[in-house]
Amino acid sequence: MVLCPVIRKLLHKRVVLASASPRRQEILRQAGLRFEVVPSRFKETLPKASFPTPPAYAVETAKQKALEVARRMHQKDLRAPDVVIGADTIVAVGGLILEKPVDKQDAYSMLSRLSGKEHSVFTGVAIVHCCSRDGRLDTDVSEFYEETRVQFSELSEELLWEYIDSGEPMDKAGGYGIQALGGMLVEQVHGDFLNVVGFPLNRFCKKLAELYYPSGREDPRPAQSHQGRGGRAEDGGERTQAAGPEEAVSNRTGHSPPPFPTGLLELVDSFKASKALFTACKLKVFDLLKDGAPLKAVDVAGKLGTSACGTGRLLDACVALGFLQKTDRGYSNTETANLDHPWDLSARPESAGRDGADPPDGALGERAGPPNQASCAHSEETRLGLLRAMHSLAKLTARHVATAFDLSRFASACDLGGCTGALAHALAREYPRLRVTVFDLPEVLQHVAGFQPDGPRTEQVSFLPGDIFEDSLPEADLYVVSRILRDWPDGKVHELLSRVARACKPGEATASTSLLQNLIFV
Numbered sequence: 001m002v003l004c005p006v007i008r009k010l011l012h013k014r015v016v017l018a019s020a021s022p023r024r025q026e027i028l029r030q031a032g033l034r035f036e037v038v039p040s041r042f043k044e045t046l047p048k049a050s051f052p053t054p055p056a057y058a059v060e061t062a063k064q065k066a067l068e069v070a071r072r073m074h075q076k077d078l079r080a081p082d083v084v085i086g087a088d089t090i091v092a093v094g095g096l097i098l099e100k101p102v103d104k105q106d107a108y109s110m111l112s113r114l115s116g117k118e119h120s121v122f123t124g125v126a127i128v129h130c131c132s133r134d135g136r137l138d139t140d141v142s143e144f145y146e147e148t149r150v151q152f153s154e155l156s157e158e159l160l161w162e163y164i165d166s167g168e169p170m171d172k173a174g175g176y177g178i179q180a181l182g183g184m185l186v187e188q189v190h191g192d193f194l195n196v197v198g199f200p201l202n203r204f205c206k207k208l209a210e211l212y213y214p215s216g217r218e219d220p221r222p223a224q225s226h227q228g229r230g231g232r233a234e235d236g237g238e239r240t241q242a243a244g245p246e247e248a249v250s251n252r253t254g255h256s257p258p259p260f261p262t263g264l265l266e267l268v269d270s271f272k273a274s275k276a277l278f279t280a281c282k283l284k285v286f287d288l289l290k291d292g293a294p295l296k297a298v299d300v301a302g303k304l305g306t307s308a309c310g311t312g313r314l315l316d317a318c319v320a321l322g323f324l325q326k327t328d329r330g331y332s333n334t335e336t337a338n339l340d341h342p343w344d345l346s347a348r349p350e351s352a353g354r355d356g357a358d359p360p361d362g363a364l365g366e367r368a369g370p371p372n373q374a375s376c377a378h379s380e381e382t383r384l385g386l387l388r389a390m391h392s393l394a395k396l397t398a399r400h401v402a403t404a405f406d407l408s409r410f411a412s413a414c415d416l417g418g419c420t421g422a423l424a425h426a427l428a429r430e431y432p433r434l435r436v437t438v439f440d441l442p443e444v445l446q447h448v449a450g451f452q453p454d455g456p457r458t459e460q461v462s463f464l465p466g467d468i469f470e471d472s473l474p475e476a477d478l479y480v481v482s483r484i485l486r487d488w489p490d491g492k493v494h495e496l497l498s499r500v501a502r503a504c505k506p507g508e509a510t511a512s513t514s515l516l517q518n519l520i521f522v
C-alpha cells in the first residue's frame with residue numbers, strides 16, 4: 001500500500017537510490033517506493049571548511065552522490081533513470097562535522113565528544129530528475145536538508161568501549177545507530193527520528209509534493225485513474241513547467257511513456273541477486289570480512305584464490321544488495337552480513353545438485369517434499385547441508401515467530417517437523433515456563449546435537465523421534481506446524497491437520513475454536 005500520493009507519483013518512473021545504506025533502502029521500501037539501488041562511488045571528501053554550515057556540506061555531498069550515479073548510468077546505457085535520489089547524513093557538534101568513524105579509536109573520540117551533550121544530525125537529500133536527449137544528460141536537482149537534535153546521556157568509559165566493541169558504530173555517522181544498541185545512549189530526540197537513521201521521509205514527501213503539486217493541491221484521484229488515463233495531460237494544463245520534469249517530458253512527447261516494468265524486472269533480477277548471495281556464501285566472503293578490517297577486492301581475491309576482476313564484480317553486487325559496504329579502505333560486512341547465522345543458506349542447492357537428486361524447489365533451504373522421502377533420497381552429507389540451511393533460515397525468523405503470538409498461557413508445545421529445534425529454542429527463550437518437544441524423523445534428529453545453543457533455557461527443549469503421519473503425536477497444549485504444510489499435497493495436509501485436531505485438547509473453549517487456539521501455522 002502506498003499512503004502518500006506523491007510516492008505513488010514515482011511508481012511509474014525508473015527511480016534509483018544512489019545509496020548503499022541499508023537503512024535508507026528500508027525506509028523508502030516501507031514507504032512503498034519502488035527503486036533500484038546503485039550505490040554512489042562519489043568519494044565523501046569535499047573540503048568541509050569551504051561550506052558555510054554543516055548542512056550545506058551534507059546537501060552538496062548528497063547531490064554529488066546522486067549526480068555521480070546519474071552520469072555513470074547515462075554513460076553506460078546512454079539512458080539515465082528518471083529520478084536519482086542521493087542522501088548524506090552527518091552529525092554536527094560544536095561546529096565540527098562527524099561522519100563515519102574510520103576505526104575504533106575514531107569512534108571513541110566521536111562518542112566521547114557526544115557524551116552528555118546535545119548534537120544535531122543533518123541529512124542532506126538530493127532528488128535529481130534526469131532526461132537523456134541526443135546522447136546528452138540533462139539534470140534538474142532539487143535539494144533540502146532536515147535537522148534533528150539528539151541529546152546523549154553521560155557515557156562511562158566502560159559503556160563506550162562495550163558499544164564500540166559491538167561493531168555497530170563503524171558504518172554510522174557520529175559512530176552510533178539510534179535505531180539499534182545506540183538507542184541506549186540517547187536521552188532525547190527533537191525532530192524526525194528517521195532523519196537520524198539516514199532518511200527524512202516526511203520532508204522528502206513534502207518536497208515531492210512541492211515538485212509535483214506546486215499549487216498545493218494534492219491529487220485527489222485514485223491511482224487507477226492515473227494509469228488508466230495515460231499520463232499527465234489529465235492535469236488540464238493547470239501546471240506549468242515548474243510542475244516538474246514529469247510534466248515536461250509529457251508535454252514534449254504528447255503522450256506518457258509506458259510504465260517502467262519495475263515489478264517484472266525485480267522478478268527477473270531476483271535470480272541474479274540470490275545467485276550473487278549464494279556465490280558469496282559459498283566462497284565464504286562474509287566469513288572472511290567478519291570482524292576484520294575492510295579488504296580491497298584484490299586482497300579478497302588473493303585470500304579466496306579467485307580472480308580479482310570477478311571478485312570485484314561479486315563484491316560490488318553484494319554492496320548493491322546491502323550485504324557489504326564499500327569505502328576507500330575496502331569492503332566490509334554490513335549489519336545484515338554480520339548476523340552470525342544466515343550464511344549456510346548456500347549449503348542446500350549445491351549439495352543437492354551434487355547428489356544427482358532434484359534440487360528441492362520452494363524457498364531457500366526449505367524441505368521439498370515430505371521429509372522422509374526427501375531425506376531418504378539424499379546422502380548424509382546432503383542431508384546435513386539441508387539441515388544447516390533449514391536451521392539458518394529458521395534462526396532468522398524464529399524470534400519473530402515466537403513473539404508474533406502471545407503464547408504465555410501454554411505450558412507445553414510440540415513443534416511438528418521441528419528439525420534442529422531453532423524455533424523451539426526461540427519459544428523456550430520467550431516463554432520460560434513452556435516445555436517444547438521437537439517431533440521429527442529419527443534420521444533428522446540424529447544430526448541435531450551440533451545445532452544446539454548453550455544456555456539456561458536448553459533444558460526446556462526435548463527431541464522425540466517419530467513420523468508425524470505414522471506415530472502418535474506427543475501430548476501438548478500447543479502444536480506448531482512451521483514451514484512444513486507446503487511440502488505435501490492437499491490430501492496429506494488434510495490428514496496431518498486431522499491428526500493434530502484429534503490430538504488437541506478441547507480446553508475451555510469449544511472444539512473448533514480450541515483447534516485454532518492450539519495450533520499455529522507459520
Ligand SMILES: Cc1cn([C@H]2C[C@H](O)[C@@H](COP(=O)(O)OP(=O)(O)OP(=O)(O)O)O2)c(=O)[nH]c1=O
Pocket residue numbers: 018019020021022023024039040044065087088089090091100121171172173174176177178179182196197198
Ligand atoms: C546517526 C546515525 C547514522 N546512521 C547511518 C545513516 C547512514 O547510512 C550513515 C551515514 O553515512 P552516509 O555517508 O550518509 O551514508 P552511507 O555511507 O551509509 O551510504 P551512501 O553513502 O552509499 O548513501 O549513518 C544510522 O544508521 N543511525 C544513526 O543513528
